[in-house]
Amino acid sequence: MTATVRVVVADDQELVRGGFAMILAAQPDIEVVAEAGDGVEAVAAVREHDPDVLLLDIRMPRMDGIEAARIVCAETGCKVLMLTTFDHDDYVYDALRAGASGFLLKDVRRDDLVNAVRVVAAGEALLAPAVTRRLISEFAARPTPRPTRELAVLTARERETLQLIARGLSNAEIAETLVVTEHTVKTHVSNLLTKLGLRDRVQAVILAYESGVTIPGSD
Template identity: 80%
Template structure:
């Protein structure tokens, strides 16, 4: 079964280029294109795509607001021309499962769509650096208090801390000397107990609660 995608970008050539690259893949089907956030939201609700490829800066409604509106209905993969975009943190909090720069290589774009469609999260290395930098300039916050981490077992807290370091399931398994299946169970438990959608939100929670510290 094909991965269905809506591509939203206010630049027609960029939008068309991404659509052409993705539509050329045997397992990906671009079902619609949008020129702004309002169109993107309407098309997501019409077509129910697996992935919304969404520009962060668009007229009428930007990508962050669009992600807030449809982030629970589809996986959102955001694109920007700026590796130090001021809105990276807000975009991830709004519901984005992935974040890439517009100069991403063709193969990496295709892979990102597949990864996000499969329920994983994906961040460009420069975006990860930006995200961590945000935590050094913001007070510890808001949505998930440190007390809620009490719901996690010791092993689950260790797993969350390693997720925050950007480790894959295989790398976490090696670090904890357990099987990948066990790690998948720990990850699933962490997301369920904390009410999180994916690993991106888990990273945010780990830093907000002080379980992970920038530079560690």
């Protein structure tokens, strides 16, 4: 039997918040345990209900979604899925640096929203294609990065895997590229995340670009 994904929905617009909550609550494997109207309420709800996923708007009163995400990711194992009408580079980068596991725009389709919650709850990272392009552009505009010493702990194959993750490949696609099984790829991914002290694939992508392991436009 599939475990129920427990979700907190945080958005300062009541109709938007209620709409998202209704869509998610209609799913047999998702339970909306609380709603929040701002960042302060969102953090309090996570502390009280210990959900699997926090669906979090970026622009909210009292405490914005970036700061709320930073607190939640630092204190708990709750996955944060950012959902906003704003897709500016700064918001994307700051949200991911804060520890968010996913980033979608509010014009996302109903089915894609539900899928995003399930994917993030399962420990995977999820970025809308437009967001991925913006993130890569953000790094492309930066000065040449310097190698990070901590990457020395990775094996050659783990480093290859990190490069492919940064290119946006799925486990299945990485397995095909490296001519190994998908199970082997999952092991490599798990090992490199553990060695580098990263929460998920999003943080791995950020580190890959910041350290120069992957250069934007090098595909």
